[in-house]
Amino acid sequence: MSTQIHPVASLLAAIARGITGVQVQWAGCEPSQRQRIYFANHSSHLDFVVLWSALPAEIRARTRPIAAKDYWEQSALRRYLAAKVFHAVLLERGAVAKAQHPEEAHFVGRHLMDQMADALGNENSLILFPEGTRGTGEKIAPFRSGLYHLALRRPDVQLVPAYLENLNRILPKGEFVPVPMLSLLTFGKPLQVEPDEQKDLFLERAREAVAGLRRIGSA
């Protein structure tokens, strides 16, 4: 993949930063060139652009989003944004659940992992929203298992949790006009899968790592 940032991507990032006035805090780690998977809560269309724009330019050029194929292939504009502008990795949502028998599910799941691992390659980083879909912003939904499998497959890649605050109020699901409130983005401490850690336990731990970064309105 090219390490050039598409000009439209830079423009959209600047607009998103202007609307959200986002303040970025690296609470658990520093920006780094090393390969990482940034995973965050998902409540708005702005989530990816804001998170991406918060990374230093040289890191941004090599960081790609994981996105839902069904959504981003619906129109020419979406296809253009996903493929050309942000170099998104498009995955089929719910493909494993749709599979007829366990073998097919296993095969489909493997294929998804292959796609993500390919996208990582030797130098890229990924942005992943493990809830799989946008929520209301009040609670973080249980994580899908992709993060776990990818972490097992690539133990050398750092898993960095991030919390995006208030974006559900700026541009909630189903709205197309934003309200310019202020938002916060906090990067947390990288975590890894412990030896013999079970899938569900790890996913819950990862979810709590994201939730623990919440700063406003947390009780």
Place this chain on the structure above:
Amino acid sequence: MFQALHDPKLVWLYGGVLSLLVVSTLIGQALKVRRTTDASRSTIDNLNARIRAWWKMCAIFAIAIMVGRVGALVLFGLISFLAMREYMTLVPTRRGDHRTLFWSFFVIMPLQYYLIGIQWYGFFAIMIPVLAFVFVPTSIAIAGDTEHFLERAAKIQFGIMVCAYCLSHAPALLLLKIPGFEGHDARLLLYLVIVDQMSDVLQYVWGKLIGRHKIAWRVSPNKTWEGFVGGVASATALGTALWWATPFTPLQSAGMSLMICLLGFAGGLVMSAIKRDIGIKDFGVVIEGHGGILDRIDSLCFAAPIFFHLIRYYFVP
């Protein structure tokens, strides 16, 4: 453009503010050299940071006024926008308020400043208290979420009133046609801002120097009777001494200044109460780096509309 500089009295006001900045910078630096304990060090660093911020704020304000009416409108429109952004971020709103908030930011607030721009006083005066007042609850009701309905509607209405309506009366001073004072209305705006902000500053200074007895410790632990009396008295004296820049006699100027100081105090107290209610110390602290515009202008929000209407009632035929 820049015709403001042809007004010698306005230049005197600018000069006064500039010398005040220079003197306070010198005092701040002198204190920095003399500081001894760690506690005094943090107070003095904070003081010097405030003085630096004042340089920037005065520069921006001076340039806006020099540009003329449009400059003042753009500046105050921007301040309104940033203040309302802080307010709405920290006041709990729900999903059903989204469209209402969008209208508040992008239609109601710009319209308010536009109405000043085209000098349509009648509409300017009623647009928010009447039309927006009706619009806000209606549009929330249409969105269909009735949970905490009254609270949400009231909080949004209050935000629009304080951040857009009240504050817009400061640049609206430029609309007033006072006989014998034509073309000098920029001085009135400057007078209001100087007395109001100096009242804040002097209350802080007097409070730090001799403050003992808290006024409302539950609401605002830093407000003391000594700071209040000293600050209001000295800012009123300052305002009285600036009578030559206004259409007022010295006595009228004293009355106006006293009114500005008292309302400024009221504005600060009310916004402090709101902050305690939400559970934060400063509007700017939760969102680091965003300065807390609302903390700076809370006193102006209450003083501006009443100053405007007093002048309109007594000085505009």
